[in-house]
Amino acid sequence: xxGILNSSIARKFAMALSAFFLMFFLLQHFAIxxxxxxxxxxxxxxxxxxxxxxxxQYALQPVLIFGVIFHFVMGFILEIKNKNARTVKYxxxxxxxxxxxxxxxMIWSGLVILAFIGLxxxxxxxxxxxxxxxxxxxxxxxxxxxxxxxxxxxxxxNPVRVGLYVLSFIFLALHLLHGFNSAFQSVGANNxxxxxxxxxxxxxxxxxxxxxxxxxxxxxxxxxH
Amino acid sequence: MNLTLKIWRQKNAKDxxxxxxxxxxxxxxxxxxxxxxxxxxxxxxxxxDDPVAFDHDCREGICxxxxxxxxxxxxxxxxLVTTCQLHMRKFKDGxxxxxxxxxxxxxxxxxxxxxxxxxxxxxxxxxxxxSVNTSGNTQDANSxxxxxTAADEAMDAATCIGCGACVASCKNSSAMLFVSAKVSQYAxxxxxxxxxxxxxxxxxxxxxxxxFGNCTNTGACExxxxxxxxxxxxxxxxxxYLSASLKG
Numbered sequence: 001x002x003g004i005l006n007s008s009i010a011r012k013f014a015m016a017l018s019a020f021f022l023m024f025f026l027l028q029h030f031a032i033x034x035x036x037x038x039x040x041x042x043x044x045x046x047x048x049x050x051x052x053x054x055x056x057q058y059a060l061q062p063v064l065i066f067g068v069i070f071h072f073v074m075g076f077i078l079e080i081k082n083k084n085a086r087t088v089k090y091x092x093x094x095x096x097x098x099x100x101x102x103x104x105x106m107i108w109s110g111l112v113i114l115a116f117i118g119l120x121x122x123x124x125x126x127x128x129x130x131x132x133x134x135x136x137x138x139x140x141x142x143x144x145x146x147x148x149x150x151x152x153x154x155x156x157x158n159p160v161r162v163g164l165y166v167l168s169f170i171f172l173a174l175h176l177l178h179g180f181n182s183a184f185q186s187v188g189a190n191n192x193x194x195x196x197x198x199x200x201x202x203x204x205x206x207x208x209x210x211x212x213x214x215x216x217x218x219x220x221x222x223x224x225h
Numbered sequence: 226m227n228l229t230l231k232i233w234r235q236k237n238a239k240d241x242x243x244x245x246x247x248x249x250x251x252x253x254x255x256x257x258x259x260x261x262x263x264x265x266x267x268x269x270x271x272x273x274d275d276p277v278a279f280d281h282d283c284r285e286g287i288c289x290x291x292x293x294x295x296x297x298x299x300x301x302x303x304x305l306v307t308t309c310q311l312h313m314r315k316f317k318d319g320x321x322x323x324x325x326x327x328x329x330x331x332x333x334x335x336x337x338x339x340x341x342x343x344x345x346x347x348x349x350x351x352x353x354x355x356s357v358n359t360s361g362n363t364q365d366a367n368s369x370x371x372x373x374t375a376a377d378e379a380m381d382a383a384t385c386i387g388c389g390a391c392v393a394s395c396k397n398s399s400a401m402l403f404v405s406a407k408v409s410q411y412a413x414x415x416x417x418x419x420x421x422x423x424x425x426x427x428x429x430x431x432x433x434x435x436x437f438g439n440c441t442n443t444g445a446c447e448x449x450x451x452x453x454x455x456x457x458x459x460x461x462x463x464x465x466y467l468s469a470s471l472k473g
Contacts, residue, residue: 007429007430007433007466008399008401008429008432008433008437008438008439008440009429009462009463009466009467010470011439012439012440012463013463013467078439078441081438081439082396082397082398082399082438082439082441084330084436084438085329085330085331085397085398085399085436085437085438086328086329086330086397086398086438087330088242088328089328090294090297090325090328091231091233091244091323091325092231092296092297092323092325093294093297094296094297094298095297095396095445097297097298097302097448098298098394098443098444098445098448098449099396099443099444099445099448100443100444103441103442103443103444104396104443106441178442178443181442182441182442185442185456185459185460185463186440186442186463187463187467188460188461188463188464188467189460190456190457190459190460190461191457191460
């Protein structure tokens, strides 16, 4: 096993595994968020479950945070190593002739997503941690009602924040347009199913971020104030 | 046609090097790119200047010696050709053509456009071979059943000429297309199974030690490869590597 932990292919494989995990998490996050369009009650129930369930809070949440940090740190390590593999740059390089913009700029789309996660944590995660772990309030209630849907709508009143969310999701789509299929290639999956998988990957990469954009815009234009 | 060439000139491995501009006239569309450089060198020699050093050998696309990064692409703008197979008809009168060596830390420049690609040789030596009994009892290869699909895929992988265009084109200077082609051509055949585990582990280890970058699946290598080596080979190498690592 020693070889698998310290080589270029091992790093590829590890990046792919963390990417699979994050893409599955994104799907799950979207599945819950999209209920906020149809039913405030369902969204509140699901949010309360996710926010208070011990398995989610104490097992899945730390794994998720580890997955996010690992993916970013490994991404930076790979970027630095790859930059060092070519010390003198070309005077003229026509990357567009042989590869997509998305594939060549994963570090930049990734940095935008990292900045977005900072904003997202500031908006939702840090207040949640404060309420539950510092204030000790696990009721999920505010003024006799579940607070989750109300908090969600509050965040999307500000058009600048909505704009930043939309921009971030566009970069997420660009990241996924390369990342989804790249992850499968990295774990060695290139076979008769690859063509279909590529189509599915493109749909996933566009539809999920688009769905998040729709949710943000929906609440911006439909908040109860 | 009349052209402006911007060529990387570097006296030796220690020299810093720079792009130098050379006007050239009277180039015919039917000339190969290397013939155009021959004409330039004739002019330079006539003028008492140092000719441009560049690699070449067979000039028919099979030896893998010619390299050159032409207008931002390995082996120039054409597809499935080496530089010696590139014709000047791919350019227009008045064009400015950038000619640079293949760039990678693992391919250090020796002089001008000539780079040291012996890192590929060391990777090959580390595991790109099979053991065959040559004591007089060698089994006839035709007596070993091999499926048509496996034979075709192995042959496709074996067409890699080790020119290094994959490394030059990759934004990460990754050598994975080359190494995966060499791993695949043996992994697909029964004769390659004896050393399969050691082969992929040793070749990947050597590849990493040479200082090549990590593959991020941009696919640039596949597009620029003069022999059309497929990314499927990299996926196969990844599988072989993971399997070999688990075996020990």
